[in-house]
Amino acid sequence: MVNFMRNASLAIAAIAVMVVTLTIVLFSTITSVTLNHTIAQIADKINISIYLNDTVTADQRNALTKELQSLSQVKNVTYVSKDQALAVYKAANAGNKDLLTAINETGNPLPASIEVDPVDPSKIDQIQALLNKPSTIQLEDPQAGTSYSGDRKAAIDKIAHATTILKRVGVAGVIIFTLVSMLIIFNTIQMAIFNRRDEITIMRLLGATTWYIRGPFVVESVIYGVLSALISVAILDVVFVVAASTLQASSLGLLDISYANNYFYDHFFLLLTVQLGAGIVIGAASSIIATRRYLKFKTK
Numbered sequence: 001m002v003n004f005m006r007n008a009s010l011a012i013a014a015i016a017v018m019v020v021t022l023t024i025v026l027f028s029t030i031t032s033v034t035l036n037h038t039i040a041q042i043a044d045k046i047n048i049s050i051y052l053n054d055t056v057t058a059d060q061r062n063a064l065t066k067e068l069q070s071l072s073q074v075k076n077v078t079y080v081s082k083d084q085a086l087a088v089y090k091a092a093n094a095g096n097k098d099l100l101t102a103i104n105e106t107g108n109p110l111p112a113s114i115e116v117d118p119v120d121p122s123k124i125d126q127i128q129a130l131l132n133k134p135s136t137i138q139l140e141d142p143q144a145g146t147s148y149s150g151d152r153k154a155a156i157d158k159i160a161h162a163t164t165i166l167k168r169v170g171v172a173g174v175i176i177f178t179l180v181s182m183l184i185i186f187n188t189i190q191m192a193i194f195n196r197r198d199e200i201t202i203m204r205l206l207g208a209t210t211w212y213i214r215g216p217f218v219v220e221s222v223i224y225g226v227l228s229a230l231i232s233v234a235i236l237d238v239v240f241v242v243a244a245s246t247l248q249a250s251s252l253g254l255l256d257i258s259y260a261n262n263y264f265y266d267h268f269f270l271l272l273t274v275q276l277g278a279g280i281v282i283g284a285a286s287s288i289i290a291t292r293r294y295l296k297f298k299t300k
Helices: 004-008 008-045 058-070 080-093 095-108 125-131 151-194 197-205 210-246 257-266 267-293
Strands: 049-052 074-080 113-118
Touching: 004 080, 008 074, 008 095, 008 151, 008 210, 008 257, 008 267, 049 125, 058 125, 074 080, 080 095, 125 210, 151 210, 151 267, 197 210, 210 257, 257 267
Parallel strands: none
Antiparallel strands: 049 113, 074 113
């Protein structure tokens, strides 16, 4: 603690940089969770419709349904009859009286369908293989076929690819900023060792043990981590308070501000504990590595 106060300027500089790093790590974590939530919502809305021709019997339909349900990549299978499809279509076009009149006069041209909800839109090779089977193609409406084709297929594939990339970017961001934080503390401890080289030389000449000399550096780094964690959480708290009061929209592109805000406060003490743990571990680990490298100690 004495050394911490004596080197206040160096300590403040180290804490300032570590605050920025831990804030970015925390924000990246919340952003990653929020993006995963958004991705899950998008994935829930992605389904594949198999439009059946009017000659398909109940036994053929049930057999296809059971075959789809047996696939590990399928979350849910729902049958939509011609009457249900017509009711949905009328509800969606309730404001178009001419269209409703025309469809009432021509009967029900809409086919029945089987709606398939995939577990993961990026992994539908089993579903695609089943759709390409001749026995499945024979049951499909020759004009409608399936929704997993043409522009819709391209859109589903793009969304699946984008969700995979976003997940990887979120994980990579947290890892990169954690490594940056360790590098910063590493360099800070190196500077502290350089500033106290005379004291260290005297202690070594007097027979001080390895951990007697290394200990203060580790403790200082832990203090850096604790203070930085508290400040970073306080900064995020202010950011979310301001965002909640000034942003009228609940989302900003794929980043759902409302969900991120709720997640932060619902998991406040967990995030605070994780930040404190991360600050302590990063500070202590960086300090131990730095002292081991630059003090040339022999471990005992």
